[in-house]
Amino acid sequence: LNEPLLLEKGKKGRCGFSLPRRDVESCPVEEELLGEGPNFPDLSEGEIVRHYTRLSTWNFGLDSGMYPLGSCTMKYNPKTNERQASLPGFAGAHPLLPEQLSQGTLKMMFHLERLLAEVTGMDAVSLQPAAGAHGELAGMLIFHAWHKSRNSHRTKILIPDTAHGTNPASAALCGFHPVNVKSNEDGILSAKVIAREMDEETAGIMITNPNTLGLFEENIREIADIVHARGGLVYADGANMNALMGMVSMGELGVDVLHLNLHKTFSTPHGGGGPGAGSICVGKRLEPFLPVPRVLEADGTYSLSYDFPESIGKLHAFYGNVGVMIKAYSYLRSLGPDLKKVSQLAVLNANYIKEKLKNTLYLPYDRPCMHECVFSDKLQAQKKITTLDMAKRLMDYGFHPPTIYFPLVVSGAIMIEPTETESKEEIDLFIEAFKEVAREAEEDPERLRNAPSFSKVRRLDETAAARHPLLTSFDAS
C-alpha cells in the first residue's frame, strides 16, 4: 500500500474535525492583524484515519518484534500504563490548577520521586527534565551552581570515551569544556587515568555506568574518591540503570548526580523519539540545587514550592512530562521489588547473546557484560561486509537491527541490548538470524549489500538527503 503525502491530498471544503456549534455572534477582527490562515489540506475524518493507519504499518515498533537497540532499553511497554495516563483526571488536568484541586497528580509525583530515590540509592529527585539529555543538562547546571555556591570557577569536565553521546553537548551548554578520557584495555576506566586528569579546574566527571560497552565501571568508587578529593563532583548517566536495579546503590558508589530515563528503565514508550522523561537524582548536599518547583508534602497534603533560593531554576514550562511520569509510576508499582529480577534477567539475556554470538561476530571485550554486549564487524570485513549491511539484512529476518557504529571506541560496533522482556525463544531466533546473516556474508555478500529487501523502501540515500536538504513538502515539490 502506498500513501501520498498529506499535502498531496485533500480538497478545499472538507473537514475532518467536528466544529463546535457557534453559539455566539461573529465579531470583527482588527484588519491589519488579520491573517489568511495556513493553506493546510482539507480532508475527511476517514481519509485522515486511513492516511495515518497506512503510515503506521510502515513502522517497526516494539509490538512488531524484538528491538535490540543497545543503550536504548527497548522493553515491552505495558498497556495498562497507557490506560492510567489517559484517565481523564490525569490527561485533562491544567498545570496551574489550584493545589487543592490537583492533589492526585502531586501525590503521584511525590511518591514517584521517593520510589526513584530508593531504586537508585540517591537522596532527592526532581522529575522535571523532559528527556535524558535534559537530565544531563540539569546535572551540569547543578555542577555549575554547586561550584558557584562555593565560589569556585571550574571550566573542564572529564568525559570517558565510553560515555553516552549527549554528555559532551550537555556539558558544553553550561560552559564546561569536555576532556575526553580513554577507557583501559578492559573497556573500563582506570583510577590512575582519572587521578592524572582530575585537577582543580575540573568540575567533575560524567560517567556512564554500566558504560556503553555494557561493562560495569569496577573502579567507580575509587574514581569518585579521587574526584571528590579534588573538589569535583561525580555525575552518572543512568540511562543504563536497567542493568543494576537492586544490585547497586548509586549513592553508595559515590555518585552525586544521576539522571534516569523513565522511557528506558521504567518502560514508558519512546514514541518514535519522545516524549521521554529524564528525572534527576542527587545526594543530600546537592538537594538545594534541584530544579523548582519541588513537590512537598505536609500532613498528607501536597504542594509545589518555588522556595529554594539555590535552585538552578526551571527547565520546563511546568513540571516536566507528567504523562510519562504516570506511566513510570504505574510500572514501578506493578513491579515493586521484582525490579531486581528485571535487572537480573536483562543481564542474563545480554550475556546469553554474547556467549551465543561470540563465535559469529568479533567480540572486542570478552568479559561478563551487563545489560548489553558490543560486537564489531571485524570478522566480516574481509568480505567487505559492514555492520550496516548486516543491520539492514536483519530487517529482512523480522528484527530491528541493534545500535550500530556506537560506541565510537569500537570500530564498526554492533551494540545489542535485548532487555528482560524478550523470551528465550525470541532471543534464540534472533541469534539464529544473526548467524544466518553472517553465513550469507560469507556466501552471498551481495545479498547483504542489497538489504533490506522486504521493507517499504530499499536502502535510502542519506548522503543526498543531507547534501540537498528537502525538509518540507514545499521544498520538495
Next chain:
Amino acid sequence: LNEPLLLEKGKKGRCGFSLPRRDVESCPVEEELLGEGPNFPDLSEGEIVRHYTRLSTWNFGLDSGMYPLGSCTMKYNPKTNERQASLPGFAGAHPLLPEQLSQGTLKMMFHLERLLAEVTGMDAVSLQPAAGAHGELAGMLIFHAWHKSRNSHRTKILIPDTAHGTNPASAALCGFHPVNVKSNEDGILSAKVIAREMDEETAGIMITNPNTLGLFEENIREIADIVHARGGLVYADGANMNALMGMVSMGELGVDVLHLNLHKTFSTPHGGGGPGAGSICVGKRLEPFLPVPRVLEADGTYSLSYDFPESIGKLHAFYGNVGVMIKAYSYLRSLGPDLKKVSQLAVLNANYIKEKLKNTLYLPYDRPCMHECVFSDKLQAQKKITTLDMAKRLMDYGFHPPTIYFPLVVSGAIMIEPTETESKEEIDLFIEAFKEVAREAEEDPERLRNAPSFSKVRRLDETAAARHPLLTSFDAS
C-alpha cells in the same frame, strides 16, 4: 514478519494475566468433578501483544483502504462511536440490573428504536436480533405468528432470485418452503409474476430493496398490494437501506416487516464477521408480535416489559447487541437529517463507478443503479480470465476486491458498493486500478492468475481445505 500459531508458542509457567491477589483460603473441590483444565499455552503479556499485533498486520480493514464489497456497505466506522460504547457505564453494565439502575441504556434503546422507525417509515422496532439473518428469522417468526393468530397455516414464501442469500435459510427455519421468483429482463420483479405465484398457501414475500443488483424494485407497491390482497405479508430485507434513507418510506411502500443491519447502514464495525445487529421494524398491526422484552417509557422512566402475549418470544439471551446499538445511536445522532445526504452520495458514488467502468467490464443491466452496481467477467472470459483472477489482482493494487459471484443471477458477478465515505480521488484510483487490471487481462493474463503477489500468502487452496478439514491445531499437527 511471520508468526507461529499460539499453540506453537509459550512455555509452562508464564502468565500474561495479572492474577488477582488471593485474599481467601483455598477450599477443597469435590474429587470426581475436578478436572485438569485445558492445556492452553502460557505466554507473557508482551508475547501476546506481539502475536496479535503481527496477526493484525495481515488483515485488510476499512482503515487500510477502500473495501467496496457489494451488499456489505463497508463505510467508515467513526472512532467516536467506539469511544461511546466503551464508556464504563455502558460497557460494564449487567443486563439484569434493576431498571432504576439502568435508565441510561434503556433510554438510549428507546430512542434508537424511535429514530430507526423514523428513518424507515415503520411504526415499531425491536433491537433484539443480533445480526441481519437473525432479523430475518425474527421477521419470519412474525409472519408465522401473525398467520397463526388468524388461524391460517401457510407453508410457502416467495423469494426473488435477487434477494440476499440468507433469506431462504431464515424462512426454512420457521418451516416455510421458499419459492424462487425470477426477476425480469430489467433485473427487477414484475407484478405479473408475483400475481401468478402468490396464493393462499403462501405466507408472503421476502424482497430485498434495492435488490442485489443494486436496482430499486419499482413495482414494489403493486406487488405489496397483490400480496396483501391474498392474505400475505411483505418482508423487506433492509440490508441495502444505505441507498434509500430520506428518499423512501418503507412503510408507505407496503412493507410489513423490515430488518436493518446496524453494522452496514449505521456504520458499526463488522469485526471480521460480527458482532452486528439486525434490528427489526414493523407496521402497527404487527407490533404485538415483536420479540420481548420491549423497552417502554412512562413519565420519563424507562422499563423492560415481557407483557406481550402474542410476541414471538425471545431471540437473544438478553436484549441483543447493546454495544452495537450504542455505536449506531451515536452515528444517527451525529448525522441527523444528513442521513439523506449519506444515501445520495452513496448512490452518486455507485453510479459514477458504473459509468466509468462500463466500457471496461460487462454491465448486464445498464440502468441507473442505487448504492451498488453489478458487472461480470464476460468481456474477460475470452482470455480465460475470471472474476476471481481480477479480484485477486485488485489486492495487489491496494484495494479490497468487490463481492464476487453474487448475485447468482449474474454469472461471474462483480458487485461493487463504494459507500458514501469514499472520496472521489479514492474512487478514481479504484477505477484506474480496475482498468489496469483489465488491461493486464488482455496483455498479461498469467499475472492475474498468479495474483495476489504482495499479500501475506499467495492464492490459497480452498478445495483442499474443504476436502480434508483441519479445524484446530491438534487436527493440523
Next chain:
Amino acid sequence: MRYLPHTDEDIAEMLKAVGKESLDALFSTIPEACRRRTDLELPEALTEWELNDIMGSLAGSMAVSPEYRIFLGAGSYEHFIPASVTYLLERSEFSTAYTPYQPEISQGTLQAVFEYQTLVAALLGMDIANASLYDGASALAEALLMAARVSRRQKVALSSLIHPLYRRVVRTYLEPAGFEILELPYAADGRTDLNHLGNLDDLAAIAVQSPNTFGCIEDLAAIGNLTRGTKTLFIASFTEPLAYGLYKSPGSQGADIACGEGQSFGIPQSYGGPGLGMFACLKPYLRSMPGRLVGQTTDREGKRGFVLTLATREQHIRREKATSNICTNSSLCAVTSAMYMASLGGTGLRELAKLNYDKTEYLKKELNRAGFKTPFAGPTFNEFVVEFPVGFECAYQRLLDQNIVAGLPLGRYYPELPNGYLLCVTETKTREDLDTLVARLSNP
C-alpha cells in the same frame, strides 16, 4: 459533515460524469408514488462534543463497579479484562474488516479464529469448534436443531436449570417448526432430576447446563452414561466457561455438543450483548454443524494459510437446506476471547477459576455463619442460591441505595423460590467486599 468527503465541486463533476442534473435525479428509477413525502424528522446533528456530553450522561446513570458492588451473575459475569486485550481488540485491522471471504488479505482474522477454535475445543474437551455464534442462548437453540437434524427426531429434553432466558430462546426457535420440548425438573440438591426422563427412543437430545442456573455443577458423567451408544445427543450448555478451568470438561464426560456463552472471557458485559456463542462438538457431526469454520490449508507455494471452509453447509450456498441461517456471527468477540484465554494460559486459567471458587465458598460459609440458608447442597462454582428471610425485598432495595446489588431475585423465574436469590462472586470481589455484604445483609 466530517465523514462525508464530497465537496460541492466533487459532486458537480461526478453528476456530470453520470449525466444527472442533481442528487435527487439519481433516484429517477424510484417511481414518484414510492418517494417519501416528508423530510426525515430527526433531531439536529450533534457535534462530537455534544455527543460526548449526552452519551457521558446516559452512561453515567448506569450502576457499574467500582462505584457499585454487584453480585449478579446469571449469564453475565464481571471479570477483569487486561488493558492489553482491550488495546489489541481496538486495532482496526481486526475491528473494521468484513467476514474473511478473501483469505489472502484476511490472515489475521483467520489465524486468530483458527486459534480460537483450537482453544475452545481444548477448553470444552471436544474435537472441533466453530468460529462462533451470536450468544449462549442461540447457540443452545442451534445445538438442539442440529441434534434434531442428526437424529431425525422432533423431541428434546431440557433441564429446567438451564438459564430461564435461554429456554425462552429455545422455545422461540423450536416451537414454530413443530418441535416438542420436555422440561426436566430439578432435585433437592439443585441439580437436574433425570428420573422423569423416560426412555430415550424419541429424544433428539438431552440438554443440561453446568454450572446450572442455581450455580450447581451437574452430574455430566451420569448423562454421558445415559446417552452413550444411543442416538440421543448429549448437549452440555454453559453460561460460565471459566468453570472448566476447575471442573471436568463436557467432552471428557461424554457430551456430544458443548455450547454456551463466552462473555466471561474478556468481553465487556455491555448490558447483555454482544456476547459470544461458543459451539463445539465431536468430529462425526462436522457436516451438520451450524456456523462458520476456519480451516488450515496451503497456498500455491506450499505455505500454511487459513480459509473459511465447508461453506457448503452455509446459507449462501445451500440456501434453505443450510445447517443454519447464521451469517454474521461474533467474530471479534471470538478473537477477544482468544486473546483473553491466551493471556491466562492454562496455568492462569486454573488459578483464576480456583480463586473464583474459593471466594464463592468463602461467602457461602460466611453467609451460613450469619444464619442465612443455602438451600441447595450441590457443589457450585462462582454462583449459588441463598434463601433470604421473608420480606427481604425492602432490605434489597435499601442495599441498592448503598450501592450494593445483592444478587438476582429468583422468584420471577422459579415461583417456588420466592425468597431465593442467586449470588455471584468473581475475582473482582475482595474479601472486604464479601465481608461488607454479609455485614449489610445482617443489618440491612
Next chain:
Amino acid sequence: MRYLPHTDEDIAEMLKAVGKESLDALFSTIPEACRRRTDLELPEALTEWELNDIMGSLAGSMAVSPEYRIFLGAGSYEHFIPASVTYLLERSEFSTAYTPYQPEISQGTLQAVFEYQTLVAALLGMDIANASLYDGASALAEALLMAARVSRRQKVALSSLIHPLYRRVVRTYLEPAGFEILELPYAADGRTDLNHLGNLDDLAAIAVQSPNTFGCIEDLAAIGNLTRGTKTLFIASFTEPLAYGLYKSPGSQGADIACGEGQSFGIPQSYGGPGLGMFACLKPYLRSMPGRLVGQTTDREGKRGFVLTLATREQHIRREKATSNICTNSSLCAVTSAMYMASLGGTGLRELAKLNYDKTEYLKKELNRAGFKTPFAGPTFNEFVVEFPVGFECAYQRLLDQNIVAGLPLGRYYPELPNGYLLCVTETKTREDLDTLVARLSNP
C-alpha cells in the same frame, strides 16, 4: 510477573549457556564493595486491578471538565481532541518505536514528521521547521541560544509579556553560560513597549510572545521592521498556535525564528507535560538550528523516502560543538499535532480560531457590561486580563467550591496587578458556561 517471560527452566538453561551458577553470579564483575547492601524497599507489587483502583482514585481527585468549568489558559489550553486522533496515536507502531535511526522500517514516523515539519512551517509562515523540541519554554531558550550562535552576540532582549515561566527557563539555560538578558516592559495597552530597547548593535535577538501573557496580539510587524537588515534576530514565541489560524503568521511579519508550545493541537494537557516544542526558522539558519530534522530522499530504486538528516549538527556526531544537546524530543506529540492539524485542515483551523476569538469577545463584553474592568485595550485571541474588585480572593475560592476556576491570578507573576486575572475561553466553553461565569462573578 506478566511482563517477564522467563520460566525457571529458561533461566537454568541460559545460565548454563553462559557458565554461571546463579543470577547473582552474573554480576561478578561488580566488586563486593560496590554491591547494594540492602534489598530494595519498595511497596509490594500491585496487580493490574489494584493499580486501576489506586490510579483511578488519584485521577479522580483532580479537577477536570466536564465536572469543572476551568477558565485557565496561560500556556496550557483545553481544546477538544477528536476520538480519531486519540485512536491513531495509540497505534503501537507509532508509540513504541524508537527514534527512526533505521529509516527503511521507520517510514511511518518519518513521513508523519516530515508532514509535521511542513504543516508547522506553513502555520508559522517560515521556511523550515524541525522535528520538535521538548516544550515551548525550552524551544524559546534554544532559539535564543541559536540567535547567539548566529549573531555571535551575548545579549538578548525579552519581552516581559513572554510567559513568566518561559522566562525562568530562559534564565536557567542562558545565565550559567554568561548571557545577558534585557527585559522589555509593557505598555498601557498590554503589549510590549519597544521604546526602551535602545540600539540593536549588541543584541543577538529580540523575543516577544504573541498572543502574549496578557492575551494580547503583539505588533509583530513593528519588530520585524526594527530588525530587518540588522544582525539581530527576531524571535516570535507563542503558547497558543491556534491564534495563527486567525492572525498573521510570525513569518509574514518578519520573524527569523518562530517557536512555542504546540499542546493546543490535540495534545492532552496532562498537568503541563508532555508538550510540544514547535520550532521554525528561515532557511539561511538551517545549519544553526537545534533538534532533529527529517528530509526527503530516494531509495536505490528511486522511490521517495524519508530519513533523519543533517545529523552533523547533532550531539552524537558533533559532541560538544553540537547546536544543542537535544536527543529525545516530542516526536509522538509532533505526530499527534499533525493529525490534529490535518483533521482541522485550513478551513477548519480558521473557523475554530474564529470561534475561540468570538467566544472570548463575548465574555469580555459581558464582563464589561457587568461592570468588570479589562485593563488592557490591545486586541486579544482567546485570553484576556480582567481586573476583579479588591478582595476577590474569597470569591475566587467560593467559585472553586462551585466547580468554577475563574482564571489565573496574575499577582504572583506581575505584582503590580494584584487583582488581575487571566481568563481563557476556548471552543470548549458554551455560551451558557460564559453566562454562568458572569452571573456567578456578579453574585459570588
